[in-house]
Amino acid sequence: MFDKILIANRGEIACRVIRSCRKLGVRTVAVYSEADADAQHVRQADEAYLLGGPRPADSYLRGEAIIEVAKKAGAQAIHPGYGFLSENAEFAEAVEAAGLVFIGPKAASMRKMGSKAGAKQLMQAAGVPVVPGYTDEDQSPDVLQAEADRIGYPLMIKAAHGGGGKGMRIVRSTDEFIANLESCQREAKNAFGRDRVLLERYVEKPRHIEIQVFGDGLGDVIHLNERECSAQRRYQKVLEESPSPFLPPSLRQAMGEAAVEAARAIDYVNAGTVEFIVDQGGNFYFMEINTRLQVEHPVTEMVTGLDLVEWQLRIAAGQPLPLAQDDIRQHGHAIEVRLYAEDPEAGFLPGSGTLERLRLPAPDAHVRIDAGVVEGDTVTIFYDPMIAKLIVFDADRPRALARLREALAYCAIEGPKSNIAFLERLVRHPAVTGGSIDTGYLDRHLDEFVAADDDIPTDLLLGATIATLLGQERRTREAALASADPHSPWAIADGWRLGHGSRRSLAFLYRGERIELHAQGSGGHYRIEHAGTHHDIAGARLADGRLGFRIDQRGLRMSVDDDGRNLVVHDGERRLQLQPIAMYRPELAGDTGGADALLAPMPGRVVVVKIREGDKVEAGQELVVIEAMKMELSLKSPREGVVARIHASDGDFVEADAVLVALEA
Known part of the structure; x- marks a missing residue:
């Protein structure tokens, strides 16, 4: 085993590798950009070295600088994580030429699989079914336009050297092709340094199934079963799970065997993922091989009980595969979602800024958190805006979904906007709970998952108001007990006034709009008025963040999260976030600029x-x-x-x- 490795990456994957290395007694060396000087992977590693400026081209894509740091620090190996240089054959070869070990496949294998076009040609020659398309090197716009017209529409343009959903476009008619081609090439050039694309027929309503494979340096290759990643938006995976609720046993076996044969054909070593699409008739087609660890690898770890990073390290150190194919066991069900700094209601616009508050569930046997940030850290504009991966596990899929709903309800992010509410709607949607979602469903029905500008749910608004009233009364009692005269009648928080009960007014901000409510009563019994309608509340109690009350002979329970700046109430299905404001201070929504x-x-x-x-x-x-x-x-x-x-x-x-x-x- 290695004494010390360098991690050529950042964020949660770097932190993830550090954990496995620590378990094995391997020291770690981190590299970082100027934007990541205070990042968690820098704080957690045994050593850390500055690479350069904040842009990836000035830091995490500088292969020669990374190798120089590894040699300077005395590392024997480099773990590339995913993204950046993880699938770059030239970097893998340079690492080996420098006398270091690249923790991944051989450069020769990466050259065969690093290009989607080359991989598709190789699989086609090997008899693996592929989707009709164009993969040749001639990238002139006229040739690509002609090939697109030959293949037919709808058509997919894909970055040949890409991954992670970047550099992909669907084109549905010939007159849309050139504009989409130019945009795809620019995005591919920025993300991967190369703008070559391939074309392929777009399969309508496919399922996305990927098979985790591992090979060692002794010629053995096995698979660790599948993950389903069909819930996608613009080719970005938003929910991953294992096992797939879609695959029958016969198809699962056939795809696993095909994945192993594909890996054997290129003498594959270390972790890799063979990705397929499956059409409505159950026919599967090769998509690509990702020659790295995938972002969604934790779901495989949860259902197999294996540490895939540890496997990577052991294989890179020359050890054989820890288990044979027949020894692989799978139990239970695992699901992963990714918490992003983004605004779903503004077209999923990526966000940035300081994480003023970050509340995530405590990890246990059923919940796992993979994060590269903590409260107070900054989400920068230079990298992917993922905050954390939330992974849940239970005995079966319905129970795992219930765990996920509970975990999401607990999450709170303040600072940049987040996709938590979007994920909560996603995991309750019939297409997800019924296991029928395909890769294009979210894009076709996005309005079913993104909140419209509807009225605020009355129950949640009343819950927020009740929690505020009870909090005011509690603070009044506490102040009275701490005063010189705790028994003064002026310290009684019952709202008494001569001849009638007092009328208390409250104000909140919701999406920049001011909301006013008025209440009479105290001690959990109130009459609340909002927008001309009165609601009688009885038996309200708030303890340990749980609120219970009765309204119109209905009993309701909600969770309450109040940090003094934002108030979040959650009824188990929906969340409402409000900002309490002073009743008599005007709060106006910000001016976003005119049409000029x-x-x-x-x-x-x-x-x-x-x-x-x-x-x-x-x-x-x-x-x-x-x-x-x-x-x-x-x-x-x-x-x-x-x-x-x-x-x-x-x-x-x-x-x-x-x-x-x-x-x-």
């Missing part, structure tokens, strides 16, 4: 400005493309008009709400 200017929705880098001053533009016309968190965002004109001034150029870094383009008034 195009603003940057978040911090990012300008990829391309598509217009010039004096140009006439149409409403909805694409004016600027910016890139943030490894994603391209198309910014469109708010109205028809003439460009008066352009305030940004290609390559500029801009802050949120910066004016990019001004239109003539």
Whole structure:
């Protein structure tokens, strides 16, 4: 076994590798960018070295600098994690040439599989079923357009050297092809350093099944069963589980055997993932082989009881596979979701900023948290905005889903917006609970998962009001007990007034809108008025974050999370987050700018400005493309008009709400 390894990555995967190394007594060396100087992987590793600036090209993509650090620190091996250089054959080869061990497959295997195009050609030659498409090297727009027309629509454009859902577009007609091709190539170039693409027929309503494989240096290859990743949005996985609720035993066996044979064909060593799509008729097609550990590997670990990073280390150290195929056991059901700093109600716009509050469930036998940040850390604009992975396990799928719902209800994130509420709707949706979701369902029915601007749920609003009233009364009693005259009648929190009960008024902010309520009563018995309607509340009690009360002969229970800045109530299915404000202080929603200017929705880098001053533009016309968190965002004109001034150029870094383009008034 190694004495010391370097981790050529950041975030939760770097922290994950550190945990396994610590268990084996292996020391770790972290590398970091200027943006990650205070990151958790830097704090947790035994040593850490600065690589360069915050952009990946200046830090985590600098292979020669990473190797130099490894040699300087005395590391014997480099673990690439996932993303960045993890599937870069040149880097793997350079590591080996430097006398170090690359904890992953051989460079030769990566060259065969690192390109989606090459992998598809190899699998086709080996008799593995593949989707019809184009994988040749000629990347001229005319050739690609002609090939797209030959294959037919709908069509998928995919980055040949990509992964993680980046650099992928669906094209449904020939006149949409060139614009989507250019966008895909730019995104691929930014994310992976290469803009080669491949084309393939888009299979409607497929299921996404991937098989975890492992090979050792002695020629043995096994699989660790499947994961289903069919819940996706724009090719980004949002829920992964094992085992798949879709696969019958015969298909599971056939896909496992095909994955092993594919790995054997390229002399595969270490961890890899063979990905397939399965059509509605049960036919499966090869998609790609990811020559690395996957983000969703924890669900396999939970159902097998194995530490896949430990397996990686042992195999890289020359040891044989710890188990044979017949020794692999699987029990229970595991599900993973990813908590992101993003705003689902604004098109899943990535977020950034300080995590002012981060509350996650305590890990136990049923809940696992893989995170690269803690409360107080910053989500930057330079990297993927994932905050944590939440993984749950139980004896079967219904119980695992129940665990996941309970765990999500406990989560709280303040600072950047998050996707928690979106995930809560996702895991209750019939397409998920019924195990019928396909890879395009979310994009086709996104309105079923993203909250509309509907009225606030009355029960939750009343729960928040009751919790606030009870909290005020408790604080009044505590202040009275601490005073010089605890028995003063002025310290009684019953709202008494001569001739009638007092009328207390409260105010909250919800999505920038002010909400006012009025209440009479005390001690858990209230009459609350909102928007002209009165509600009689009885028996309200709040203890240990749990609120119970009766309304109109109905008993309700909710959880309450009040940190003094935000109040969150949750009824087990829905959450409502409010900001308590002073009743007599006007709170106005922020002005987001008028229709005369195009603003940057978040911090990012300008990829391309598509217009010039004096140009006439149409409403909805694409004016600027910016890139943030490894994603391209198309910014469109708010109205028809003439460009008066352009305030940004290609390559500029801009802050949120910066004016990019001004239109003539």
